[in-house]
Each structure stands twice: as C-alpha cells, then as structure tokens.
Amino acid sequence: MESHIPTPSPGNDAIFLSAYHAHLKSIFRYIYYRTGQEKTDAEELTQEVFMRTWAYLNHHERSIEDIRAFLFQVARHVIADRWRKHKPSIALDEMKPSEEPRVEHRSDAAVDMIIIEQYLLLLSEKHREVLTLRFINDMTTEETGKVLGMTANHVAVLTNRALNKLRKLLPQEHMTV
C-alpha cells in the first residue's frame, strides 16, 4: 500500500460520531468494571479508546464492519497496554474489595448493586470480563465471542462458570435464586 496523505472523509466523521454516541457509556462501563472500578482510570482509558479508534478510521482506507466489536477490541488492547502494565503489583485476581463502604441510607436495590459490584472484584479477570460483556454490556453470546475471540458456545460455558463462581462467593442471604 503506497503511503499517502489521508484524505478527509466526511463519511468517517459521521461514522465515528455515531459510534461515539452509541457506545461511549458502554465502553466506559466495560472499562470501569474491568479495571477495578475507579472512575478516573476508566475516563482516561475510555478517551484512549476513542482517540485510537478515530486515528484508525482516519488513517485507513478500510471501513470497519462492526464498529462496536472494534471498539471493544481496542478497549481490551488499551487495558492490556495502559493499565495492566502500570498498576501496582497486585494481580487482578487478588483485588480486595473495599471493606468500608460509605453506604448512606439507600434502598435495598441500590445496596444490592454495590454488593454485586464488590463481589465482581473478587472474580478472576476472565470471569469478570465475560460477565461484564454479557450482562453489563448486554451482549449476546455471539457478540461476546467476537470480542473475546471465542465461539458462542465457549462463551456460554465460560459465562456459566463465572456465574457459579460468583454465586459461591456471594453470602447466603444475598441469594434467593
């Protein structure tokens, strides 16, 4: 491919902006739950994801077929490049959840959310990721498979394993199902 100065393409802008609007929150949430639930980290990394995506769109002739999957793949790379390498030497698998939640008077539902979020931190990275993609990002097994590079079947198996693990970790009184 000969090197060339990328020609501005209004089409790219439109594509990018619509993807940006459609998936910003999704990507943010994905990163948030994958990277230890720190908003500042999630913000920086989310920015990186969109900047990289824009750069890619702008410099490549090819259009992106499935931009959502693309965004998530970029997000995985960004997490691997920029976050895993720089966090202090605590393996993600060993992350300890906050032990002193400043929970003010909240509804049961809100407190349940906090509990689940905390216990998510106790899962392995792989389990946490699949549950995030499937339930928080609301993806099908096929879509999840695309992001993770697995078959839909494999995703289903992994999802069940992750759910069971989470179920085992959660305290008795939290679960009724």
Add this chain to the structure above:
Amino acid sequence: MKNSLEEQLSSLQHSPASEPDPQWVASLRSKMEWTMARRGAPSYTPVTHIGKLAWFKRPFTAALLSLAVLLLISGGVTYAAQGAVPGNPLYPVKLASEEMRLKLASSDIVRTELELTLASRRMEEFRVLSAQDKITPETAANISARYEAHVSAALIALPTLPQDAVPGITETISHTIDAHIETSAAWEQNREEVDKNADRMQAGDAAREPLRQRREEVRKQIDRMREFARETRNAAKLLKESRSEEVKLKIKVETDDDGRAHVKIEAEQKNKKKEKKNKIEFTVPLNASTSSVEMFWSSDDEDKKMNEDATSATTTIFYDSRAVYPPSFPTSTLRYYYPGAQINTKMESSGEGSVSQEIKSEITSESKMEFKSKSNSGDNEDDDDSP
C-alpha cells in the same frame, strides 16, 4: 424477593457508580471534536501512566467526589483554606480537603498519622477560637467531637497496622496527645484570665448569666477533650506495653443517653510484681464521619471460653450515624489476635448507630496480627492464613 444473579448483574447497566460523569462526557466530546477538526495526527496526550490502583476502594459519594474535583482544580482555594477556623467560610473547604487526604492516604500507617495530624489541627482551631473569645458551645462541641473521632480512628487502627510499625505509631500518639494536653492546660489557664476579666466588665446580672452559662458549656467541652486525651494517652501506653506482658482485656460497647457510642476497654495487666488494673475508656462519637470498623476476635482455645450469647452476632461500630452497613457485605475482619487466645466475638448491631451488645473477651499471652478480607458467609475459606 431477590432477582436472579443474571438480573442483578444486568441491573449494573444503570449503576450510578459506573455512570460517567457528565462533565467528563462533555469535555471528552469537545476534545474529540477538536481532534476531528484538526484531521491528520490526533493530538491527544497518550496515557502513559494510570494512577495507582487503590488498594482499598473507598466509594465516594457523588457530592464528595465533585467537591474533590473542584478542590483539585481550585488548588489555590484549598491552600488558602488550610488556616481557616470554624466560622470562616473556607472552613468546609478545609474539612473537605482533609477528607480527601484521608481517602487518598497511601497506607494505613500514613492514614493513622494523618488522623493524628488532623486531631492536632482541631486542637489548634480550638486554641485560636478560644484566644479570640469567639467560641460558642456548639462550635466547641463540634470541634471536640471531630477531635475525638480522629484520635479514636488512630487508636482503633493500631491493631491493623503491621507489627513493626506499631511501636512507632504508639510513640507518635503519645507525643501528640501529650502536646495536646499541654496546649489545653495552657489555654485553660488563659481562659480563666479571660473569664475573670469578662466577669469584671459585665454590666449587670441579667447580661452576665447567659454569658456565664455559655462559658461553662465551652469549659465542659474543653474538659471533655482533655479527659479524652488523657485516656487516650493511657490507652496508647497500655497497648504498647501489652505487647510484651500479659494483658487481659475486656471490651465493651455501649451507648449513652446522648447517643454517643463508647468503646470501653478494661485491661488487666499482670505485672511480675503485682496485678495492676488499668481501665481505659475511649469514646467514639456517633456523629463523626470516619469510616466504620468491624472488630472481630476469634478464639479456638477451649479453656478461654466465651459467653454463648457473645459468639453469635456481628458487630459493626458506626461512626456515621446515618450509615447503613448491611451485614451481608463483604468486610475485612480485623482479626486482632491479642496476646494468646483468639476470641471469637461477633455482635449484631441494630438500628441507626446503636451498638448495644456486650462483648466479653479474654485475651492472654503472645500477640499476632492478621488482616483478612472475606465475605460473611457461613463457611470461611481460609485461603491464605499466613500471618
């Protein structure tokens, strides 16, 4: 009726915790637009370093977080606020910046020392206001409550610190408190002077009485702080000494009529020469806004049996009377193996900040500390038990 696990996970799609901050969304939008307008090389600053992964994630309330962001931006204001005393409009900024520093403290040791620093600050505020004769009973009560909260936090943190750090911190506590006691003695004398002068200058009895009452109230607070400081000094001393000697501790938590929770520690210290009974008591005020602490002693020594009642509940001490601490929440149990026996005590606490059950624990011989994070489910998987 709880939803299925899948439903609960899905509900996180709307979790406020993971909701991006609208200000950030707006600023990112402009960044993107600017980048797109420029074409060619994107001019973002690549992220090369992600801030430290917090060892303890302490969820911020939305309000505190936005105030914190504001403070970071307006660094000048924060700096100016540092000398503020209650009554000064910048005082809340000062308190907020202190809260942030506590939350950002990089280790338990740093945080403990910070609590002591903040306690000293409260003393200083008291001193300044007293000297200017600007102190009202309400202000005095607030400052003293915060003072006690900071000192209590430092004391209660002691069991969780690494063994080798404890002597150092205990020393710091002693010195700091000694300084406080001296300071308060000095301006106690000062106040007597001020009061005498004020009395002499009073017009008539009608004007005198409310003012005298006010001064009495303030004096009560001063006395209370001093008393507390003395108890703390004794407590620190005893905790320090008990590392090497045999100590029997009785720990009791009760609420008084004002709604203040007291942690009472009765310590019996066995000296080689004689049996010395040291009684320490420190008060944890309910309206202070430090974090909550769960105390958990475990015992498997048959000889040192616990009361049956005491072994059946989980205790949580609330420092924030509004806090709701669901018992099913995963907490770190500060396992405080004191000299010898591990005493299993869990007390269920009920209602807003009321802690009413008695723990009778006996602890003897050789000390060991362990910090662990686990869920409150019945079966405890002791994966890493190494001290």
